[in-house]
Amino acid sequence: MTRFIADLGYATIRFILELGRIAAFAADVGRAVITPPARVGAFVAELFNIGVLSLLIICVSGAAVGMVLGLQGYNTLVRFGAEESLGAVVGLSLIRELGPVLTALLTTGRAGSATTAEIGTMVATEQLDGLRMLAIDPVHLVVAPKTLAMVAAMPLLSALFIVCGLAGGYLVGVALMGVDAGNYVSSLQNAVDFRDDVLGSVLKAFVFGILVGLISTFRGYTCQPTSAGVSAATTSTVVVGSVSVLLFDYIITALWGV
Amino acid sequence: MRFGTRPVLIDFSCEFPGGRISVVLGGSGAGKTTILRLIGGLIQPQEGRIWVAGTNVVGLSERQLYEVRRKLGMMFQGGALLNSLTVYENLAFPLREHTQLSEQEIAERVHATLAAVGLRDVDHLLPGELSGGMIKRVALARAILRDPQILLCDEPFSGLDPISVKRIEALLRRINQERGITMIVSSHHIPSTMRMAHHVVLLWDHKAVQGTPQELASSPDPQIADFFNEELHEEGVREPQHTPVHRW
């Protein structure tokens, strides 16, 4: 019994230490972002890796989710004769929840893990120490552009996910199930509010971008300099990243009322 | 200096003469690389002082360390070149970061330094496309690019064939003679140490045994003398496969 309590205490201490390290790391990254010179080239390169290369998976997943929502929504609504509200159902679920959350989860798996693996490999091959010896801050040159690109890409990817989802819902609802096109669009427009829904959605995507960006770079930056260390860090990014996205989704929803 | 509970260097003290080549010798895990990383400020000791070109690097902030490191060059064991950049970019970008040189001046300086380590026409190659010996030489070029006072070389001979070892050794000696750079080389390669070192720091039981290579080889402690002579003896047989290379 005392053993269990001691284990719990140890785990708690480790958790709090880890939180402290992440906070200090976040402060370093934040300072690096505002320190000149701005790494425009590196930022654009990372935006390409994180944003453009995630585009396909985001758009395909968005359309698929929208189509499923259209089908499920229609089948449920038609029982109450309320199928003209399909646009509202598809739109609100996508904008409030599914868009930002699924985008963040997909991006964690696709780009977050790659970010961790890349930085982790640079740690293992002493590339970051090499930069330090050249008096170049690796956080400034390598980490900050990656984090920033993640923060910038997430709202854009989420918006594209939602638009693809709306189109998928439209396709199934209007073209396949015969909901009136005008009804679909007008119920969508009437149900969705700019401040409550769209702004909240962008806020979520933005926060998720910060979370995933920080977690993936932190895991890579602090990974053990061995190949096993890199792979453990990559796994940890996906697990911790996904869980914290879902946790923060609940917190933002509760606070913002989205 | 401890890592976790494993002590590496205890009550350790040594010094490296300016303008000369010093070799840090020791078996695997004895702390050769640790000493170089301590000098570079990449790790901090639990206690003690480390004077580098007149500055104690223990307890300095990262920003203060950057000032010290402007006088330091470090050649890493695996090269530590940024593998997303070409050889030319790997050398050019530290100059862009720290100097106001024009692109043309940067190109001249990069090519001159590459020529000094015996490389040409490698500008557009990526580190992944280079051989082990070439990576070491590019790493050396990057380390001496900004004319450091002190050059740290971590295992410059590891993973190389005997011919490449001789070539790197000759390069280091020439650079030392021409530029008067203080060199601190970590190695467990006895023959090249005997040839090039002015000063040897042998890591023995967490402590330092210092002297010229000849002094150590004829040490009154028979174990130390054996360490030198045995290795010399077996050299011909063991050379090609004697170093574990850490490449991930």
Add this chain to the structure above:
Amino acid sequence: MNRSPRRDLIVGLFVLAGLAALAYLSMNVGGLTFRNQGGLMLYASFDEIGGLKPRAPVVIAGVKVGQVVDIVLDDDYRARVRMDLRRDLKLPVDSTASIVTAGLLGDQYISIQVGGDDRYLENGGTITMTESALSLERLIGKFIYSFERGGNGSDKASDGGKP
């Protein structure tokens, strides 16, 4: 890090596409407008607004001409509704605003019946003739009440210029 024009172009296109998606969601779907200041602002007070919410449409003859901006409780404990209408709209001062329901259970919106006066409402003016929301339960209650009384049809809870 080296720059490459092709990659930069693709990244630029990605950012533009993302921003376009955001703009579409905000303005077309979310109904964000930047012409709030430019439109014709009118007020109307109702005794009962039922389920009317901000952003509900305002229509004339079924055509959408604007939307509800906000709803506050005024000093007389009546709901004061601010509407943002099309700038070019000329509404006579005796126009009537009523809250109606789309279908039996649908969303509520404001319908304006255009009056016949020569004078027009200015920007920031108030529509004095209003007709409150019909609550279905109240309507049924009223119907039963008037039925018991002998069928003297009530006026629909109207109140134009209340003193």
